[in-house]
Amino acid sequence: MKSFEYAAPQNLDDAIALLASGEAAFVLAGGTDLVTSMKQGIVSPARLVSLKAIEELKGVDTSGDTVKIGAMTSLAELASNESVAKLYPSIVTAVNKIGSAQIVNMGTVGGDLCQYPRCWYYRNGFGLFGMENGQPLIPDGENKYHAIFGNDGPAKFVCASSLGPALVALGATVTVRGADNQPRDIPATEFFKTPQSPEDPLTAVAVGEVVTHVAIPAKATKNATYEIREREGLDWPLVTATVVYTDNGGKAQDARVVLGHVAPVPWIATGAAAALEGKAVDESSALEAGAAAVEGATPLSKNGFKVQLAKVAVKRAALAAAQA
Amino acid sequence: MAKNAWPAADKRDLIGERISRLDGPVKATGHAKYAYDMNRPGMLYVRLVWAPYGAAKIQSIDTSAAKAIKGVAGVWNEMNEGDEIVHAGQIVATVAATSEEIAQEAWRAVKVAYEVKQPQMNDTVLENADEKEQRDEIPDAATVDKAYADAEVKIDGHYGLAPITHCCMEAHGQFAEMKDGDQYIWPSTQNVSAYAAGLTDAAGLPASQIHVDCQYMGGGFGSKFSSDQWGAICSRISKETGKPVKLMLERDQELMVAGARPSAFANVKAGATKDGKITVFDSTCWGSGGMGTSRGLGVPYVFGNVPNIRRVARNVRTNRGSQRAWRAPGHPQACLVTMAALDDLAAAANMDALEFFLKNLDLTERPDVYREELQIAADMIGYKEKAHLRGDSGDGPVKRGLGISIHMWGGGGHKSECNCTINPDGSVSVALGTQDLGTGTRTVVGIVTAETLGLPLKRVQVNIGKDQYPPSGASGGSTTVGGVSSSSRDAATNALNMLLEKVAPSLGVPVDQLEAWDGKIQVIGDPSKSVTWEKACSMLGQIPITGKGSKPTSDGTELDNSGVGGVQMADVSVDTETGRVTINEFVAVQDCGLIIDLKTAESQVYGAMIMGVTYALYEEAIYDPITGRMLNADMEFYRLAGLADVGTLKVHMMTGPGYDERGVIGLGEPPVISPGAAISNAVANACGVRVPTLPLTPDRVIAALEQGGKLA
Numbered sequence A: 001m002k003s004f005e006y007a008a009p010q011n012l013d014d015a016i017a018l019l020a021s022g023e024a025a026f027v028l029a030g031g032t033d034l035v036t037s038m039k040q041g042i043v044s045p046a047r048l049v050s051l052k053a054i055e056e057l058k059g060v061d062t063s064g065d066t067v068k069i070g071a072m073t074s075l076a077e078l079a080s081n082e083s084v085a086k087l088y089p090s091i092v093t094a095v096n097k098i099g100s101a102q103i104v105n106m107g108t109v110g111g112d113l114c115q116y117p118r119c120w121y122y123r124n125g126f127g128l129f130g131m132e133n134g135q136p137l138i139p140d141g142e143n144k145y146h147a148i149f150g151n152d153g154p155a156k157f158v159c160a161s162s163l164g165p166a167l168v169a170l171g172a173t174v175t176v177r178g179a180d181n182q183p184r185d186i187p188a189t190e191f192f193k194t195p196q197s198p199e200d201p202l203t204a205v206a207v208g209e210v211v212t213h214v215a216i217p218a219k220a221t222k223n224a225t226y227e228i229r230e231r232e233g234l235d236w237p238l239v240t241a242t243v244v245y246t247d248n249g250g251k252a253q254d255a256r257v258v259l260g261h262v263a264p265v266p267w268i269a270t271g272a273a274a275a276l277e278g279k280a281v282d283e284s285s286a287l288e289a290g291a292a293a294v295e296g297a298t299p300l301s302k303n304g305f306k307v308q309l310a311k312v313a314v315k316r317a318a319l320a321a322a323q324a
Numbered sequence B: 001m002a003k004n005a006w007p008a009a010d011k012r013d014l015i016g017e018r019i020s021r022l023d024g025p026v027k028a029t030g031h032a033k034y035a036y037d038m039n040r041p042g043m044l045y046v047r048l049v050w051a052p053y054g055a056a057k058i059q060s061i062d063t064s065a066a067k068a069i070k071g072v073a074g075v076w077n078e079m080n081e082g083d084e085i086v087h088a089g090q091i092v093a094t095v096a097a098t099s100e101e102i103a104q105e106a107w108r109a110v111k112v113a114y115e116v117k118q119p120q121m122n123d124t125v126l127e128n129a130d131e132k133e134q135r136d137e138i139p140d141a142a143t144v145d146k147a148y149a150d151a152e153v154k155i156d157g158h159y160g161l162a163p164i165t166h167c168c169m170e171a172h173g174q175f176a177e178m179k180d181g182d183q184y185i186w187p188s189t190q191n192v193s194a195y196a197a198g199l200t201d202a203a204g205l206p207a208s209q210i211h212v213d214c215q216y217m218g219g220g221f222g223s224k225f226s227s228d229q230w231g232a233i234c235s236r237i238s239k240e241t242g243k244p245v246k247l248m249l250e251r252d253q254e255l256m257v258a259g260a261r262p263s264a265f266a267n268v269k270a271g272a273t274k275d276g277k278i279t280v281f282d283s284t285c286w287g288s289g290g291m292g293t294s295r296g297l298g299v300p301y302v303f304g305n306v307p308n309i310r311r312v313a314r315n316v317r318t319n320r321g322s323q324r325a326w327r328a329p330g331h332p333q334a335c336l337v338t339m340a341a342l343d344d345l346a347a348a349a350n351m352d353a354l355e356f357f358l359k360n361l362d363l364t365e366r367p368d369v370y371r372e373e374l375q376i377a378a379d380m381i382g383y384k385e386k387a388h389l390r391g392d393s394g395d396g397p398v399k400r401g402l403g404i405s406i407h408m409w410g411g412g413g414h415k416s417e418c419n420c421t422i423n424p425d426g427s428v429s430v431a432l433g434t435q436d437l438g439t440g441t442r443t444v445v446g447i448v449t450a451e452t453l454g455l456p457l458k459r460v461q462v463n464i465g466k467d468q469y470p471p472s473g474a475s476g477g478s479t480t481v482g483g484v485s486s487s488s489r490d491a492a493t494n495a496l497n498m499l500l501e502k503v504a505p506s507l508g509v510p511v512d513q514l515e516a517w518d519g520k521i522q523v524i525g526d527p528s529k530s531v532t533w534e535k536a537c538s539m540l541g542q543i544p545i546t547g548k549g550s551k552p553t554s555d556g557t558e559l560d561n562s563g564v565g566g567v568q569m570a571d572v573s574v575d576t577e578t579g580r581v582t583i584n585e586f587v588a589v590q591d592c593g594l595i596i597d598l599k600t601a602e603s604q605v606y607g608a609m610i611m612g613v614t615y616a617l618y619e620e621a622i623y624d625p626i627t628g629r630m631l632n633a634d635m636e637f638y639r640l641a642g643l644a645d646v647g648t649l650k651v652h653m654m655t656g657p658g659y660d661e662r663g664v665i666g667l668g669e670p671p672v673i674s675p676g677a678a679i680s681n682a683v684a685n686a687c688g689v690r691v692p693t694l695p696l697t698p699d700r701v702i703a704a705l706e707q708g709g710k711l712a
């Protein structure tokens, strides 16, 4: 790890000012990803601006018609909030499945959304696209954890965030603030980006901006997340699916289905949502939604099994939502 | 005269009881100091620059930028321009600095240019085997072919195990310090007494001036027998700079170079009569130990007396770090190949697997032991209630199944010398240059000594882990407990007899009528004619006495033995939609002769079962086929089982008549042999198809289900 400056501002204005030094100034939240990434040498910040002391970025506010979650709220606090638990079981599952007390107590909502991909080519220094001497390694390499959707460009990694798919499905908005000090709202659907060149950003957060909070409509919906992992111990999902819909006299309305860990961004499965829309969510519609979700999947040489997993995850998430 | 022979059951106070390990509290509280924990003012930290390619030629090494960094004490080339890299992780250069951070910065600043070549990474196909490295054993091809052709029931199966690493919690490495011209070493090693011998060249000192101390170590599993290249580098730098030096491998390099279990793959044709008697076992095996060679597999395993056997073995050389002995070298692989093939044969015969195994026990060396163990294991897991023929016909995607495996091991004691000293104040110490890998060796030595002297365990000071003590063998091959229990029994008996000589006159009986029991020296069986231990020891006058013991023992009494059998049964669930396997219950029944400490023996089996679940379900070293780099050289994607993954574990140790009188036999290895096979068989029993290769990850399970038409 290279030496770096460390700043711990007491308020957001100072933090934003400290970040204005440009690319080499990084936001430090819980540090569970950033510090590892620095040790791995995949990022080398000149300055870290810690948000830990900034109270206005912490906590869950349930007073309005949205549930407003501060970016510095820990994942553990988020999942144990009563309103969150009641309104968004899909979020609680996503957090609880992370399965490590250390990570969920230190890791924050902002950090989870902005974390780097876990692709092992990336983490081993082959860059975001897994290149060696101009040759892409992933297509003929060890790609069993890689993308099965949205992988036609150079990016084959999967978005690491577990919160992402749930927030996209729940219709959340992410608010950021930068040097102009004006809050900027970004729909969760537009928050994650698939880079086309190694310099492209992974999120809609611009250099010098801070994620301040996330707002989710405080609307009663049926929602659930289903995750498939290799083991119970601390791990990453192979595939996740979040299903959200409004119960309209026993029929699904405004259904949304979002897959996680299958693409460089949370993957919106429009076909799966259509398969549920206007129907009772039961074994047969859930099965159809699963099948529709994987239509058009483009698995790589070793990850065809994730197509099956995605199908099953959607089916099970839909059935779990119906029970919720 | 006290006798060396183990005491009879009614004369055992400590031996065979459940006794907590002596060093449990210091370990649990963090007071135990491992090599990693050593720190000294002015010490240097070393980082090793390693090759990031499986096959390459070094074009240049530029250390100038690293040398210019303030705090860097030295940068050394370990390889040169033009040298060939044959696996990733090979040490190219070394940097030493006054802090860990500076060492890392300098490490990054060393620039090595490579001419990269295409490595050979694929060991899964027989075509990649080196034709020159054949180990064929073809007795009479025509007979074997005919036996297979004639078999009433037959299978033609493929089985395999991916390469795994040792992944010791404590990485390899050592701490070295110079004092008064001598070098002192704190290593993490399985081989205290022989460790210094490997460092004489590097330290430029005779072994007599190199002093080794390893009180605690965090796992070796067969990968820590020698001081290794990194040990030599550490000693060399300490000698050269005169400074204390710490060199522990980083996790990534540890996983790439410091120990791997060879992969193994096999095509097996096996046959049986329709009532389930095995008639033929014809195998072609191959595997890769990286740049080291893999051995051929001893198959059919355990069932060595199958009438028609053919064995063809090949080695595949791959550009991975060399294999090292991995806990029961070759056995887990041979066990999986054999037990899975036999389980498939039972299924082909439409027979219950337990019945099939029982029916063929006469083809093993120890049928009676296996029969008894199979029955006990079956009761423990509820076999009768749960068993079904292959393929759970129940509703829903989650299928449940049972699997069986049996194994064998030697485990005779290694050479060992030991001193037992009794002091005039009654205190007792025992010293030997063995090591406690976390298995309980320290506790076992204490128990044997205390038992022999009729004292409570806490009265014995156990001194191990230093090469200044009488030498003991390396801890490998499950040889330690047989070796150290023999030598410490022998030493304590000899010391006791010296004491009895002094005491006999005061009790007015000949020495051979005295015994040490319950803190006293007494006339055999008569506590009323006794002196306390303290009183007895005071009769020594000023000078302590030291009894010398060894394995083989001084009077030739054999206290150890060799040859054990074990049975394991697994109860698993398979989600046939997701390919996820979960362990419900996992049972191990194991014999190991006379057990010194039942608790640490059981712990050894529990630990092996957890390690076994890990390699059965999760563990796999994954290499990039183009660059040859290990991609999961971390503990994130190199997955080990967590507690929530292992299910309910149950252990039964065979003790009592028939077992105890055999003497002490090693236990480190046998219980880790069967888990892969037992779990693989349980998965086949549950979902109705064989998943050929371990680990049984969702991708492999789904592929097998799909192929077998069983994907839900």
Ligand SMILES: Cc1cc2nc3c(=O)[nH]c(=O)nc-3n(C[C@H](O)[C@H](O)[C@H](O)COP(=O)(O)OP(=O)(O)OC[C@H]3O[C@@H](n4cnc5c(N)ncnc54)[C@H](O)[C@@H]3O)c2cc1C
Binding pocket: A026, A027, A028, A029, A030, A031, A032, A033, A034, A035, A051, A071, A072, A097, A098, A103, A106, A107, A108, A109, A110, A111, A112, A113, A114, A115, A116, A160, A161, A162, A163, A205, A209, A210, A211, A212, A234, A235, A236, A237, B636
């Ligand atoms: C073994 C392991 C398993 C894990 N499993 C999972 C899992 O299953 N699912 C999952 O989702 N996560 C998982 N995690 C990751 C964990 O959830 C993230 O590391 C964590 O959420 C990051 O939060 P943090 O606060 O520590 O972020 P940091 O490490 O501090 O920051 C991460 C990144 O986000 C940026 N950042 C942080 N906060 C802000 C902000 N407010 N505004 C702008 N940028 C910001 C930082 O600059 C940095 O680039 C796992 C981690 C490990 C080590």
Ligand code: SF4
Binding pocket: A102
């Ligand atoms: S063992 Fe686990 S919890 Fe402990 S320091 Fe390492 S990563 Fe953290």
